[in-house]
Every structure is written in structure tokens, then in C-alpha cells.
Amino acid sequence: MQPCRLAAYDIACRRGDRVLVRGVSFELAGGEALHLAGPNGIGKSSLIRILAGLLRPAWGHVEHEGGMALCDERMALDLHRPLGEALAFWERIDNAGGARADFGLEDLLDVPVGYLSTGQKKRAALARLAASGARIWLLDEPLNGLDAHWGAAAQAAIEAHRAMGGIAVIASHQPLGLRAMRTISLLEHLP
Amino acid sequence: MKLGRALLTIFARDLAILLRGALGRGGALLPLLFFLAVAMMFPFAVGPDARLLARTGAGVIWVAALLAAILPLDRLVEPDMEAGFFDQWALRGLAEEAVLAVRILAHWLSFGVPLMLAAPISAGLLSLDRVQLLLIEQGLLLGTPGLAAIGVTIAALTAGLRAGSALGGMLAIPLAVPLLIFGAGSLQPGGEGGLVLLAASSLAALAIAPFAGAAAIRAGRE
DSSP: OOOOEEEEEEEEEEETTEEEEEEEEEEEETTOEEEEEOOTTSSHHHHHHHHTTSSOOSEEEEEEESOEEEESSOOOOOTTSBHHHHHHHHHHHHOOOOOOOOSSOGGGTTSBGGGSOHHHHHHHHHHHHHHTOOSEEEEESTTTTOOHHHHHHHHHHHHHHHHTTOEEEEEOSSOOOOTTOEEEEGGGGOO | OHHHHHHHHHHHHHHHHHHHOBTTBOOTHHHHHHHHHHHHHHHHHHOSOHHHHHHHHHHHHHHHHHHHHHGGGGGTSHHHHHHTHHHHHHHTTOOHHHHHHHHHHHHIIIIIHHHHHHHHHHHHHTTOOHHHHHHHHHHHHHHHHHHHHHHHHHHHHHTTSTTHHHHHHHHHHHHHHHHHHHHHHTTSTTOTHHHHHHHHHHHHHHHHHHHHHHHHHHHHTO
8 A cells, every 4th residue: 555645734615705714734644544523614625625626725735645535414425326327437536446445325325316215325425435446535424314323434444544654533412433633724724 | 558447437437427317417408399399489489480490490409409408507516516526536646627527428329319209399399391401410429529618617606506507508609609500501502511619610620628617627626
């Protein structure tokens, strides 16, 4: 496994005319996890999108080594297609060759994605993330919609990813039970 | 080679969605029926005078083709942007330009080629002769790729806007006017040079479209 790294230097995030957070800095090496914590609307999702390179930071910059994968509220799975086909689309693109992580989706593979429940869709998006083979996982509210059992399974999958030397950044307003996890409370980074 | 495989996978999905339609958004059939419906209505409107129809029919076919190209605008880019596909492709290092170039090809196959297949029926309804039909087919072959490129660009520009589809139509029409002028003009006596200009306009649209559309998608994320 090649090494991976994700570093943010003095990131400020602006939406419209409003600065949401500023001065966010961290460096993560393989096996580390970071929890971006804070209440709704503080800028967690925007920060995740800045880390993913989808938004430009108002200030500061991001460095990364290794592929990134994003799991946010947009699943990027075709609602009209059966789940198995929708996941296979990304597997063909990623070509990572990894086995699908166990998110209890076996019985749902021929159900169109649009018919899945919120929690099942979340599990499908997590399965897509896990199968991507990317070293850096960016997760935006990964526990939303999951019950206690699958919430624990999602965290176990993140731990397994870290054990293989991967990085995980998790934006969540919920407490997480990951071992030796770093936490940045965005309330301390208000402008 | 990974890039090639990825783009091929995306192309297969684009084509399947654009041909068959998804989630109540019509596929390739709707623009095709619209195209034929215009050719069917026109003789009712102007009367069955075969000489008049033959003189104006070719222009009608071109207007119908342009309007048919506008119909699928709202499902070319917007649904995939909404569902996060473009974000996921960007994360994988797939340039928006490449994804849009693939989409232009898929869009052309799903609307340009069916129009060319339907053109003989339209020509029959408008009592056009074989020579005119041949010119129309040549013109459609050269012009519809440009219409597809303009369509995808406008779809990328208006994705995420409220009333984006209505606005898209209004934006696409002026951009498509050169194609219409040269396409319909090539059918006038002594207008064969129109085909060359039509091809040139089409190529210009094809060359610009992926870059303009990609810039629009990236700007739309802010």
C-alpha cells in the first residue's frame, strides 16, 4: 500500500459573503482519523468539499497524496437502476478489484436504488466508498439515517480502512466512537 | 488505460439513459416524435399545395430539428449534477471536459441519428424529392453534432438554476441560428457552399463545447 497524507493549512471557508470558519489546520498520515465536529450549518460539509478539491478555500490550501473518495448526501447512484448495477458502474470505473464491504446489501442488489430506504441508501453509498480503493476517505455525516447496528458497522468499516493504512475525515454532528481519533471542534474556529 | 475504460463505462451509461430515458424523463423517442409531428402538422397549416410544400419543406425540417434538439436539454447535465455524479468523477481525476465530450457523443447518437433516420418520413410528408432529401441528410449529418454540442453546453450552463430548462431553450436558439441558416441555406439553388459553412459551424461548436461546459460545471459548485 502506497503512503497517503492529507494536510490542510489555515483553511478559511466562505459561502457567499459570509465566512463560516477559518484557521483550520491539520496534518493526517496513514491510519489517522479526524472528526470535524460542530452544529448544523457551521461549515462541515463545505470543509469536506474543500478537502475534496470541489470548492476553493477562501484562504489557505490543501495538500494530499493518494486518491480521495467522498461519501456525502449525494449518492451518485442511478435511482432507476438496480442497486447491483448502480454499484457495478462505479466498480468498473474504479477498477479497484476489492470485495464489496459487508453492508448487508446482498438481498437488495436487484432492487432499484429509488426504492431503498434512507438507511439502505446510506449503506449503498458507504459500500461505493469502500469499494473505490481510495486511500483517503471523506465522509459527510456518514451515520445519518443509519440505525445503531449499521452505525456501528460503518464505524467498524472506517476502523478497518485505517488499519490498512488509510485516512478518514468524518464531518458529523454526532459523537463517534473511533479509537485515537483527532477532533476539531469548528466552534473554536468561528471568525 | 484506466481513463479509457472509465470513459467507456460513462459513455455506455450516458447512452442508455439518453436512449431509454430514466425516472419519467423521456428518452430518444420524444424528440423524434416531436420532429415527425412538426412535419405532419405543417401541411395542415399551409395547405396541400405540393409546390409550396416542396419549396418550404426543407426549412421546416431544419426548424423542427433545432426545436427537437432543445427538448432533452434539462436531462443532459442537471440530473447528474444533482445526484453528485460530476463530483465523484472530479474526485477520480476525470476531467469535466472529457466527461462532457463523451456526453456530446452520446447525445448526438440519441437524437441526431434518430432524426436522420426519420428525415425520409418527414421529407415524404412535405413532398420533397430525392435530391432535396439527400441534401437534408447530408446537412443533418454535418449539423446535428453541432446542435448536440450546443445543447450540452447550454445544459451545463443552466444546470442548477430554477427554470433552467425554459432558460436553456432561449439560450440555445440564438447559438443554433448559424447552423439553421447554413443548413436550410444549403437547400436553396446554388447553396451547396452552405454545407461547408455548416460543417465549419458544427466543428467550432464541438471544439468549444466541452471546455465551456466544464467551466460552467466547475463554477456551479461554488
